[in-house]
Amino acid sequence: MEINTKDIQVIGFDADDTLWVNETYFRDTEAAFAQLLSGYETTNKIDQELFHTEIKNLELYGYGIKGFVLSMVECALDLSNGNVDAATIHKILNLGKDMLTKPVEILDGVEKTLNYLKDNYRLIVLTKGDLLDQERKLEKSGLSTYFHHVEVLSDKKEENYKQLLTHLQIDPAHFVMVGNSLKSDILPLINIGAQAIHVPFHTTWAHEEVQTTENQKATYKTISSLADLISIF
Template identity: 70%
Template sequence: MNKDYKNIKVIGFDADDTLWVNETYFRDAELEFAKLLSSYETVNKIDQELFKMEMKNLPLYGYGVKGFVLSMVEMALELSNNNVSNATINAILNIGKDMLNKPVELLDGVEETLKALSQNYRLILVTKGDLLDQERKLEKSGLIDYFHHIEVLSDKQEANYSKLLNHLDIMPSEFLMVGNSLKSDILPLVNIKAKAIHVPFHTTWLHEQVHDDETKDKTYKTVNSLLDIVQVLN
């Protein structure tokens, strides 16, 4: 076993864009929304203003599709000076419903990796967002039996992880987190003395992006695919 991970007993996995596709659907929805409101503003401006609205509403609505839809509705009202049509509001709601009804598309090597690691480690799922939506996606994924514990957090900061590990009686030195977001899945774990492996996804939400100086002197490993993790741990 790799000496850097010899003490690991529990491995946590992020869900969205680590196990299955997620962010791509948000990018598609943003484009569709911008087209709906294109008579009021440019696509680029609408995209910028929608992000600002999401950030303003994040403390109130939290993460997930439902909060995103509410932000789109509010943005539509603001851009149109409250003149947006009922048909457009209905179209926005349908964008959200379509997102919630998307099939779960597993990323390459997910089930193979979980099956291999579950032989030697306790696996837990640690995600954030809307509880109902995440439970629905997990059920659709067919992966639920690989996990000893499922946790849907309101946020993924150091305090959230520390509280979870304490609740599950897991020492940080015995925990490894795997995820696509440096901000949410990697740096908080490094800061509480746990291990972390970064598996980048091809697109990252602006809110989840970090500057180079935030990763300076932080120890974590980056791999190209989940399949690489099995080899790293051996």
């Protein structure tokens, strides 16, 4: 599908795994967590139980590293039948702190693309996760000067986007969203009458995967790098 740029006034960007690396750190931490609990279960079982715990806790903790850490602690207690020692819990907490202090690794072509677009379009960030952590990453990235507005959403469903675009006085017909997640960044926008551009990242959280049937009728453009936006706009 080709993007109709004629009426586009505002371009929205997801942050994690669209502007900078994120999911890779979660996968690395999951591997370290499985190693810590290897005396209780197999790696496959630990991964499955951690994912189940994360999904169960989303309504309570939301998205982000802090909720992930709490889910790791809960999972460790469950898998060990309450026998996990304090030293292991301390190591789990340190895994989370390590994630929160990771350097911000900007993806290829991001700054060049934002610099190209900024004079002709209103650029905004629409992301989800922990507010403090997302603010930290944006500040460390050095990208904040490119954006007119930054919004950290509790979730990215159709209603969340509708409410935000209404609040920002943005007509969906004048808006295009750019992101790596079909579930969070692409399909909800198509469903409310906006356009969307998918930039796949090599690692995707299972919760963000979509069924083929959900994707069959959606009309959006897929690009391999954010730098490809330069040839579109």
